[in-house]
Amino acid sequence: MDDDSPMTRWERRTEVPLAIGSLLFLAGYAVHVLAHDLPEDAREACFSLVMAIWAVFLVDYLVRWRLSGQGRRFLRRHVLDTVVLVLPLLRPLRVVKLYDSVLRRRGEPRLPLYSRVIFYASLSVLLLGFSGALAVYQAEYKAPHATIVTFGDSVWWAASTLATVGYGDVTPVTPRGRTIAVAMMACGLGLLGAVTGSFSSWLLQRFSREGDEKPPGS
Structure with a gap:
């Protein structure tokens, strides 16, 4: 009910x-x-x-x-x-939830679990990356000794941070920018773990099915 x-x-x-x-x-x-x-x-x-x-x-x-x-x-x-x-x-992430709700209302089949995890994680990365890049750019571009002085610098920094690469060529220097950086690092690790775990589980499931389908005595 x-x-x-x-x-x-x-x-x-x-x-x-x-x-x-x-x-x-x-x-x-x-x-x-x-x-x-x-x-x-x-x-x-x-x-x-x-x-x-x-x-x-x-x-x-x-x-x-x-x-x-x-x-x-x-x-x-x-x-x-x-x-x-x-x-x-972070509020735009509500769009991820909305997509699932629209499918349920229309009675359309949802994507398989693993596909949903990858889809939601990808959309979340795009929204978080853009939002984080805006916030860091606003905090940094006028700061003394700033290395993030254009929005392009901020987008590059956000992408490397969410990917957990962290080249270090551009970094926040303000307390506000560094606070945002810590939050984005945590989000990046969580999203990467979700995608990696889902993909690994899918591979194990596929290999398990292939093993069950082998004929007896093979």
């Missing part, structure tokens, strides 16, 4: 609007950070849009907390939601 609790109904109603809001949040933040030639009023309008969408995220979080009836247990059971509220740049 499907869960028809007030919290579940709220999440169903807000799923698509919040996913769209997540993308608008990322777009508004990107314009605010990258469009240096825009008039100051336009940049401030983008920042206002970002803050307004973050306020919507906060309202959604508080409503779900209230509807859950879990009190403080809600914080322990929804750690990721709390982290995303504090670090709004």
Whole structure:
């Protein structure tokens, strides 16, 4: 039987609007950070849009907390939601969840488990990489002795960090930039572990099937 609790109904109603809001949040933040030639009023309008969408995220979080009836247990059971509220740049990852929900609503078969892990991890890397590159660029490009002075530098740094390569040719020098770097390193390790573990499990399953299919006495 499907869960028809007030919290579940709220999440169903807000799923698509919040996913769209997540993308608008990322777009508004990107314009605010990258469009240096825009008039100051336009940049401030983008920042206002970002803050307004973050306020919507906060309202959604508080409503779900209230509807859950879990009190403080809600914080322990929804750690990721709390982290995303504090670090709004991770909010676009909601699109990953939305994709799965859309397939369920339409009654379409979902991808096999291993394919879903790789698909979700790949999409998460793209969103995290772009968001992290924006955040680090904003923190670094005006800092004294900075090595990340263009958005291209920031994208290169984000890619090498998420891939756990870390060439060290460009590195954050500000406390804020280094804090973002630590978070991205942790995300990169987690995503790499998920993909590697899923691929290894798929290989073992394939080899096990091939072994079971061998004729007796071969």
